[in-house]
Amino acid sequence: MKKGTGWLQIGICLLTCxxxxxxxxxxxxxxxxxxxxxxxxxxxxxxxxxxLDMLEGKTIYIVDVMYPLTHQLFEEIQKVxxxxxxxxxxxxxxxxxxxxxxxxxLWEELKANAQGMIIGVGx
Amino acid sequence: xxWATVCRIFLTMAVIALVACAQKTAQAPGQKPxxxxxxxxxxxxGTTVPTMVELSDxxxxxxxxxxxxxxxxxxxxxxxxxxxKKLGASNGQPATDSEYVLARVCFEYxxxxxxxxxxxxxxxxxxxxxxxxxxxxxSPSILALQPxxxxxxxxxxxxxxxxxxxxxxxxRKPVMAFNPGGAWFHLY
Amino acid sequence: xxxIVTGRFQDVAEATxxxxxxxxxxxxxxxxxxxxxPAAECRKYIEGNDPLTGKPVIEEIVxxxxxxxxxxxxKTGFVEKPRERLLKPDTAQNLxxxxxxxxxxxxxxxxxxxxxxxxxxxxxxxxxxxxxxGRMMPSPAQxxxxxxxxxxxANAVMAGAKPKHFPVILALAATGQGSLPSSTSSMARMMVxxxxxxxxxxxxxxxxxxGPFDEANAVLGRTWTFITKNLGxxxxxxxxxxxxxxxxxNYNNLCFAEKEEALPSGWKPxxxxxxxxxxxxxxxxxxxxxxxxxxxxxxxxxxxxxRRQMVALEMSGAGAHHTPGVNIQTAGxxxxxxxxxxxxxxxxxxxxxxxxxxxLTENVHxxxxxxxxxxxDYLKKAKEGVQPYASLLxxxxxSDSPLQLFSxxxxxxxxxxxxxxxxxxxxxxxxYLASASIDQWK
Numbered sequence: 001m002k003k004g005t006g007w008l009q010i011g012i013c014l015l016t017c018x019x020x021x022x023x024x025x026x027x028x029x030x031x032x033x034x035x036x037x038x039x040x041x042x043x044x045x046x047x048x049x050x051x052l053d054m055l056e057g058k059t060i061y062i063v064d065v066m067y068p069l070t071h072q073l074f075e076e077i078q079k080v081x082x083x084x085x086x087x088x089x090x091x092x093x094x095x096x097x098x099x100x101x102x103x104x105x106l107w108e109e110l111k112a113n114a115q116g117m118i119i120g121v122g123x
Numbered sequence: 124x125x126w127a128t129v130c131r132i133f134l135t136m137a138v139i140a141l142v143a144c145a146q147k148t149a150q151a152p153g154q155k156p157x158x159x160x161x162x163x164x165x166x167x168x169g170t171t172v173p174t175m176v177e178l179s180d181x182x183x184x185x186x187x188x189x190x191x192x193x194x195x196x197x198x199x200x201x202x203x204x205x206x207x208k209k210l211g212a213s214n215g216q217p218a219t220d221s222e223y224v225l226a227r228v229c230f231e232y233x234x235x236x237x238x239x240x241x242x243x244x245x246x247x248x249x250x251x252x253x254x255x256x257x258x259x260x261x262s263p264s265i266l267a268l269q270p271x272x273x274x275x276x277x278x279x280x281x282x283x284x285x286x287x288x289x290x291x292x293x294x295r296k297p298v299m300a301f302n303p304g305g306a307w308f309h310l311y
Numbered sequence: 312x313x314x315i316v317t318g319r320f321q322d323v324a325e326a327t328x329x330x331x332x333x334x335x336x337x338x339x340x341x342x343x344x345x346x347x348x349p350a351a352e353c354r355k356y357i358e359g360n361d362p363l364t365g366k367p368v369i370e371e372i373v374x375x376x377x378x379x380x381x382x383x384x385x386k387t388g389f390v391e392k393p394r395e396r397l398l399k400p401d402t403a404q405n406l407x408x409x410x411x412x413x414x415x416x417x418x419x420x421x422x423x424x425x426x427x428x429x430x431x432x433x434x435x436x437x438x439x440x441x442x443x444x445g446r447m448m449p450s451p452a453q454x455x456x457x458x459x460x461x462x463x464x465a466n467a468v469m470a471g472a473k474p475k476h477f478p479v480i481l482a483l484a485a486t487g488q489g490s491l492p493s494s495t496s497s498m499a500r501m502m503v504x505x506x507x508x509x510x511x512x513x514x515x516x517x518x519x520x521x522g523p524f525d526e527a528n529a530v531l532g533r534t535w536t537f538i539t540k541n542l543g544x545x546x547x548x549x550x551x552x553x554x555x556x557x558x559x560x561n562y563n564n565l566c567f568a569e570k571e572e573a574l575p576s577g578w579k580p581x582x583x584x585x586x587x588x589x590x591x592x593x594x595x596x597x598x599x600x601x602x603x604x605x606x607x608x609x610x611x612x613x614x615x616x617x618r619r620q621m622v623a624l625e626m627s628g629a630g631a632h633h634t635p636g637v638n639i640q641t642a643g644x645x646x647x648x649x650x651x652x653x654x655x656x657x658x659x660x661x662x663x664x665x666x667x668x669x670x671l672t673e674n675v676h677x678x679x680x681x682x683x684x685x686x687x688d689y690l691k692k693a694k695e696g697v698q699p700y701a702s703l704l705x706x707x708x709x710s711d712s713p714l715q716l717f718s719x720x721x722x723x724x725x726x727x728x729x730x731x732x733x734x735x736x737x738x739x740x741x742x743y744l745a746s747a748s749i750d751q752w753k
């Protein structure tokens with residue numbers, strides 16, 4: 001092989017690569033951008049409470065979160081369930097304050113006196 | 124000769140590829156290890172984790188406050204039992220195969236701007252311990268070491284207090300979570 | 312527990328429960344709406360089927376209470392959602408489409424946040440790229456998202472902001488206040504800038520200050536939308552945004568700067584009223600719904616016109632008719648042209664903003680007609696003959712009630728801006744939320 005042929009081959013390869021890169025249209029060029037989206041903070045999973053084996057003999061609170069003009073829904077829930085499940089005690093309770101407010105006293109009462117809860121946000 | 128040519132071509136392509144890769148993006152600026160920002164990146168003892176809490180008196184977006192939290196000291200095992208026994212006979216042994224972990228925790232609470240007048244209610248329920256493999260521990264019902272948790276922090280307040288947890292004796296790497304601040308700390 | 316929600320809010324109920332660590336909550340859905348429906352109709356909903364699953368409501372509630380937990384439902388631990396710093400490389404065209412289709416923009420063209428552009432943006436702050444700037448809650452019921460300086464920079468680039476705008480954007484992000492509140496009432500947000508930075512950025516404080524006439528106001532307001540949607544988890548229709556109409560103010564979020572140079576003597580700049588120094592640069596944010604525009608030369612004094620005008624705000628936003636007895640009092644705000652401000656000081660003796668604010672807070676009242684909507688318990692007492700409520704029944708419906716419209720705590724905030732072409736003002740129901748130092752983020 002003639003001297004210099006090897007380097008000629010290297011040169012051809014380099015030129016070919018340059019040609020391919022430069023002749024690529026701008027809109028075909030692949031670019032990298034930052035992810036604009038964040039993520040929520042890690043969330044602790046709250047395990048669900050064990051379920052009731054049966055409704056008979058139990059007390060179930062029906063809690064109205066107190067969105068205005070919806071209390072009639074919860075009263076009807078009590079009536080319907082009392083008719084269908086007469087051996088269960090269904091008690092309607094209104095959470096204190098507005099629908100924004102917490103009611104720790106009600107939750108304490110519930111833990112002491114009931115075995116389950118239906119809770120609703122009428123709207 | 125032919126092999127020499129092939130090698131030269133291969134080397135050239137390799138150089139070009141290396142140059143192209145070197146122009147790629149620089150390393151992502153990651154958070155420092157042990158920053159406390161996640162469960163898998165819990166902060167070591169003595170590391171202050173800056174967190175935030177949000178407060179509101181309406182359902183409109185709440186106001187942000189800065190709350191820095193540091194776990195300064197950990198006592199577990201016999202030493203913890205000794206200290207708790209001194210407080211009262213009601214501080215009995217935990218369940219078999221479990222032991223108490225006492226954590227001395229420091230807080231610094233600041234407003235970010237205006238209005239900046241809302242206090243933060245600290246409570247034991249905001250702190251929970253997790254095992255090395257992410258299982259939650261329950262909270263012990265005992266008389267806590269003093270100083271205990273003070274319920275209200277006002278902007279500008281600092282606080283140092285003791286928290287108590289119960290963990291498995293075999294668990295040498297439990298972790299404490301502070302929610303809603305969203306910070307994690309080693310309890311070892 | 313067996314939670315019941317009306318069917319229209321399935322997405323938000325499930326997303327909220329998941330964000331609180333209860334992704335498997337057993338919801339039962341009923342017909343929407345329930346509010347003010349007669350008892351007989353409510354009964355039909357209960358005895359009927361879940362509108363989403365088709366299953367009987369009663370059966371679903373009983374199953375929620377009694378069906379044994381599955382293994383999934385018993386799971387404990389933490390749920391983390393890792394994020395990648397960079398998106399998969401692609402052409403600019405494909406990336407722009409990706410951003411649009413993923414809901415990461417406002418529907419208009421954006422500047423892609425390349426590393427080079429973000430790097431340039433980051434030079435405008437001394438804070439490190441991985442420093443946590445703040446947290447934002449997608450809605451009041453959901454857990455917060457946190458974001459770094461670099462993430463904010465990426466969104467600033469998208470909005471077309473330049474590095475000189477970045478400290479303002481960081482300060483805004485540090486307040487933790489999003490620009491798209493989740494409420495069904497279609498709220499708007501406003502940002503007001505004070506201090507030397509106004510002139511550094513050449514914010515428009517003259518003619519058209521609240522309009523599309525300068526770069527700074529445009530990009531700052533737009534970035535706030537991107538931060539809210541992308542870094543705060545907000546603005547997702549159905550889960551973290553429920554505004555039935557949306558609010559056109561959300562496009563630019565009412566971004567402007569106070570024309571401090573035109574304040575009458577004795578009238579403090581807004582940020583100084585909130586405890587900052589005159590020479591500090593500060594951004595303040597507000598929340599509301601409505602701005603009412605008015606002007607006058609004769610014959611009534613401006614403050615009296617403002618008083619009468621602001622009574623109309625008793626029926627703005629989500630007030631007494633939407634949630635009787637709940638959102639009773641509101642907040643007030645005036646955006647005043649310097650010509651009007653001068654007259655208020657020199658001709659009507661309001662030597663300070665505070666004096667005007669106090670006067671309006673004391674003198675703008677609910678009308679009697681709306682008073683009874685706001686205070687249903689008082690109406691009941693009035694009809695039973697209980698005083699002092701019973702005597703109020705004799706007052707004309709359009710007359711003043713005893714109840715102030717603006718709560719003394721919120722009062723009326725006042726900001727001065729405008730081109731001084733005529734004595735105009737805006738009266739609005741915007742409530743002040745927070746302020747943050749811009750200088751801290753340089």
